[in-house]
Amino acid sequence: VLSARALVEAALEFEQEVSSERVLTLVAAAEAGARELVASSRDRAALVEGLTVAIAGRRNVGKSTLFNRLLGEERAIVTAKAGTTTDRIDAPFVAGGILFRLSDGAGVDAKGDDVVEREGVRRARAYVEEAAFVIWLDDGSRPPPRKQPMVAAEKLIHAVNKCDLPLAAGWPHALARRDRLAISAKTGRGVDKVVAELVRRATARDARDEEGPAKLSLSARERRLLEEAAASLYRAGEHLASSGIEELGAEELRLASDALGRIVGAIDIEEIYGEIFSRF
Ligand SMILES: Nc1nc2c(ncn2[C@@H]2O[C@H](COP(=O)(O)OP(=O)(O)O)[C@@H](O)[C@H]2O)c(=O)[nH]1
Ligand SMILES: [Mg+2]
Known part of the structure; x- marks a missing residue:
């Protein structure tokens, strides 16, 4: 998610040439990962x-x-x-x-x-x-x-x-x-x-x-946030596929990373810029 966000912000903020295909691949993988985590987790409750x-x-x-x-x-x-x-x-x-x-x-x-x-x-x-x-x-x-x-x-x-x-x-x-x-x-x-x-x-x-493989135990809250992130990533993918890199898709990516941030701790904008400048 962080990489996808970095690419999108780079395209929108710094007018870098970014392939929307590449972002789409990252977004799809992140969505699949989030859904897989929910499906294979066990209920901490x-x-x-x-x-x-x-x-x-x-x-x-x-x-x-x-x-x-x-x-x-x-x-x-x-x-x-x-x-x-x-x-x-x-x-x-x-x-x-x-x-x-x-x-x-x-x-x-x-x-x-x-x-x-x-x-x-x-x-x-x-x-x-x-x-x-x-x-x-x-x-x-x-x-x-x-x-x-x-x-x-x-x-x-x-x-x-x-x-x-x-x-x-x-x-x-x-x-x-x-x-x-x-x-x-x-x-x-x-x-x-x-x-x-x-x-x-x-x-x-x-x-x-x-x-089976070791399972993560998730609370109901973590599960809900992961599901929210997956839904945002899905919508981000839809936007990217239909209109390339633009603001609506970027906003869904922000929502997805905010939801994940509420699980793992806030994702800093500096981290995203760090990610951007390590690439260009
Ligand atoms: N003879 C007998 N009566 C029982 C037994 N278990 C419950 N009862 C009686 O059946 C009636 C209904 O019991 P209750 O536990 O309120 O049933 P519920 O509606 O399924 O919750 C009561 O008068 C109980 O005393 C049992 O094992 N043997
Ligand atoms: Mg009863």
Whole structure:
């Protein structure tokens, strides 16, 4: 970016002959580099705040009971009334030396005429989308739902709750499939299997991350600034390609280097002039 900016400033300020092709090549490489950094980085928030785990499922299946059971305290309100939990709550949870961020929210099936409940459902669904892992609960005392949870297999931990009660017809068969864990959030039976599975998945995920080339961990702010820089570089490239070296492209290059400057420290205009005069 610095080299591209130096060439452009040289052309505009000092009326030097500069090939816009050459600037374009630098800009394209910088844009690709910024995008590559974002794509291959890992999220620092996951290291600092914990891997997100959403407890999800329909209303009244025992999500809040499991949330409280895992945390070992009565955090979420549990009642027999469906639709008790409306807003999402989350709390840190450590298992196997790994920091998780556990969340409980509204049931994903609730429709309700109540605006608060509807908003809760929307948030619960969004959080299930974003979460690194989802503990999906079904209610073993009621017949198995026909629909499967809409969650990617690699992040799904599927448990059948209320196994302290007589199982409804259909469950013994469904439970015979190994990928469902039978638990009782109320008595605590089987909850350790859920935790063990969570730790196993998180460890596997970490191992996958370690395999590839070393990754930079970026904060959300750094990621946003890199994305801004890439977008400015893209527009700079568009301007350069259509109208050669002129003020609009130069301005996008300044914006790109300002965004990068906010990550690595301000880029001094002297540095740019230094870059220019080392060339001519
Ligand atoms: N028998 C039994 N009841 C449970 C279990 N887990 C939750 N419940 C009951 O199911 C009802 C709904 O629980 P809650 O945690 O509020 O469900 P949520 O709507 O999914 O958050 C409450 O009356 C709980 O006491 C369980 O493992 N066994
Ligand atoms: Mg609840």
